[in-house]
Ligand SMILES: Nc1ncnc2c1ncn2[C@@H]1O[C@H](COP(=O)(O)OP(=O)(O)OP(=O)(O)O)[C@@H](O)[C@H]1O
């Protein structure tokens with residue numbers, strides 16, 4: 461059996477505020493296998509993004525207390541606990557394991573800079589040996605692979621000259637320059653219209669399949685989880701209330717809260 465790429469054990473997070481420690485996450489635990497697509501669902505404030513912040517070490521460390529284990533599998537099959545690494549190293553290590561797409565990734569594009577200039581800068585961070593012509597070739601190839609039309613003409617444009625869906629695809633392309641084996645998408649389609657939402661979800665799904673990426677897809681929308689995820693986690697008040705294969709979870713949810721969420725989705729679909 462294939463060993464998990466990521467094992468999270470007893471993850472607890474407190475945020476210190478006014479001399480108090482506010483509990484945010486409690487005993488969060490799950491595994492992510494190579495190529496697995498796992499959804500993380502739950503209502504607003506459940507702790508989905510905070511879990512992602514712990515995994516990516518993007519949390520403001522001076523106000524946080526994180527406990528537990530976040531184990532990433534190395535190439536040689538051994539596991540490294542990211543929480544045991546000192547800070548700057550932890551961030552670098554996690555960035556090599558996880559690429560991140562956020563709700564506002566679109567806004568990560570600088571409106572005053574042409575697409576090619578900003579994308580090339582990101583590409584060079586990870587491929588410092590490439591000259592300008594090679595980088596352009598690489599961008600055009602990536603655009604082809606990602607179904608981003610327009611070639612050099614698109615590269616010459618500014619973000620506002622492209623549709624939201626196209627900008628999100630480019631932002632995803634930039635996020636994936638790192639070649640990390642795990643992709644975390646945190647509500648990546650919320651700021652898009654329905655048609656573009658669907659296109660971007662399909663795009664992310666195809667991308668994971670083509671690159672053999674493992675994915676954590678964070679969303680309120682259980683419909684998306686059902687459509688594209690093999691397994692799912694349901695969170696509430698900083699805890700996991702239920703997790704398992706998506707099929708089982710939808711067929712026979714054990715927890716009343718999961719049942720309520722699924723009913724809510726059905727209500728919306730009608
Ligand atoms: N800087 C902070 N200081 C104190 N509490 C915070 C801070 N940031 C987030 N929280 C709290 O952490 C909890 C979990 O928030 P989180 O952003 O992970 O929720 P979420 O599940 O991603 O919700 P949403 O679906 O709205 O994005 C919430 O109760 C939130 O109020």
Ligand SMILES: [Mg+2]
Pocket residue numbers: 508509510646
């Ligand atoms: Mg969130």
